[in-house]
Amino acid sequence: MEQRILGKTGRSVSVVGLGTWQLGADWGSVEPEQAQAVLAASAEAGVRFFDTADVYGDGRSEQAIGTFLAQNPGLDITVATKMGRRAEQVPENYSLANFRQWVDRSRKNLGTDTLDLVQLHCPPTPVYSSAEVYDALDTLVAEGAIRNYGVSVERTDEALEAIRHSGTASVQIILNAFRLKPLDEVLPAAKAAGVGIIARVPLASGLLTGKYTRDTDFPEDDHRNYNRTGSAFDVGETFSGVDFELGLKAVAEFEQLVPAGASMAQAAIAWAAARDGVTTVIPGARNVKQAQANAAAASVALGEEFDDGVRWIYDHYFRDAIHPRW
Template sequence: MKFRKLGKTGFKVSEVSFGGWAIGGSWGDVDDKQSMAALREAVNQGINFFDTADVYGDGRSERLMAKLKKETNPKIYIATKAGRRLDPHIAEGYNKENLNRFVDRSLQNLDVNTIDLLQLHCPPTEVYYQEEVFDALEEMVMAGKIKNYGVSVEKVEEALKALEYDNLATVQIIYNMFRHKPGDEFLAKAKEKNVGIICRVPLASGLLTGKFSQDSTFAEDDHRNFNRHGEAFDKGETFSGVDFELGLKAVEELEKIKPEGLTMAQFALKWILMNDAVSCVIPGGKKPWQVRDNAAASEADDLSEKVMERVDEIYNEYIRDSVHHLW
């Protein structure tokens, strides 16, 4: 496993890390014993950075990671998020009182005295223009509740605005073979400001694993079934906002240029890691074999210039028109 610096946190994190949404819920059946096996396998593979949120299974994912931290000897970092417990989820809710309440609950779920990294959880765009929100985060650092803070964003506009806050440590953003826009200007600017980049939805909700077909079905409680058009939250979080059938066609083309010896998932993860502004990717994994497969992307050979150019061409032909302008 290779490691990279995570922005202003100074943490050296595994470039392939672990996303904890799937072990919380909204991805079909979840079994805690199997989830713990996947988490332990992550540590075995050299993964030391785990991303979760207070709303993943209403704290379920956080509590599983607390269990991992207790039984693990090597140092691991756990990042969580706050804000999506708001109902309604509006900018006014991102105030000092609510944020402290959410953080206190996460401290309890994670069974720690201080959180390694707290991220605002895809707040409304107006929040990025409210300095008092970031002042509240600064106060939490001073109080010792959190060590660092960052943001998880939907749009590049939000990410660029967040960079204006001097002590912002990280930005979490969707960047993958089906979502190229962050690479246009944002990633280079983040690197310049020493802001770590955490890439979520790196496999486009599984589309980029190459394991789906037009006949694939998803459980009733799986967001890939109930949120394809943004019925529950931003549609960009499901298949990266790409139409399922269109995505399947693009994956067919990508499979033709996949380097020998790599799985489609490893190819997709390696493509992201080719950008040195990226700190880590956070694919999910409900089963140990999935974690092993993902982790192996770190040691894969760099992709050739020819392959990288062809990925761009496939994106421009199949994907760009439907997603590039939206996020």
């Protein structure tokens, strides 16, 4: 699989990575054995980047990855975790003392002395412009607790603020065929600054797989059920913030663009990976078949007509609602 350098980390990662939110919580239950099988299938298919967070299943996702790496010590896999969402979301909680506690917990979960990449997990907007926060993160690097740090954001203005700070190695942002705003300023700014871009939610919470209908029933513990109005966290994390029924109409248009031999999901992942400035795309997978299919998206080639079609769909269905908000 194609490898790219992840911004200022200097680390080589696969163009298709693995998001592991689903291995911890909020997508229905995933048994530990199933989680290990997904990690193994991804690694076997060439995936060399796992993204997790301390809040996913209250550490279960990190622990699953830690177990896998301990059992496969020869694999050169970069692990990015996130911190901050286990505490009340107020700027004053983003302090060096809390960072040390959160990082120590993640190091234990992942079974490592030094974390490859730690990302602030969509904190309150003022945190991105706090010099004290970046000083604290620099301290953790100097102490050897983390190698690099980055941010995960909800909005493009948050990404642009983080890119301004010299220590920011990477920015994780929602980017998919239904969420194009990062293409305007964030990707060019990141590229100019040498900051890596991790594209998350590439399948719009599964909408872009084409598997859902108006009658699809999501489990009670699945955020696609309980967070459609943003009652638990930013609604942009669920179906990329688009109305579900409107999204289904757009999916029917998207399906017409998909080239022969590729699935809708593979085309969506390949499109995101082909955007100039994107380092890696991190779809999730709940089973081995999904993990293998997602990794295979790295070899899907798309023409200009596909990109033109994606932009038409966005302009026709989503721009007015999505572009001003995120």
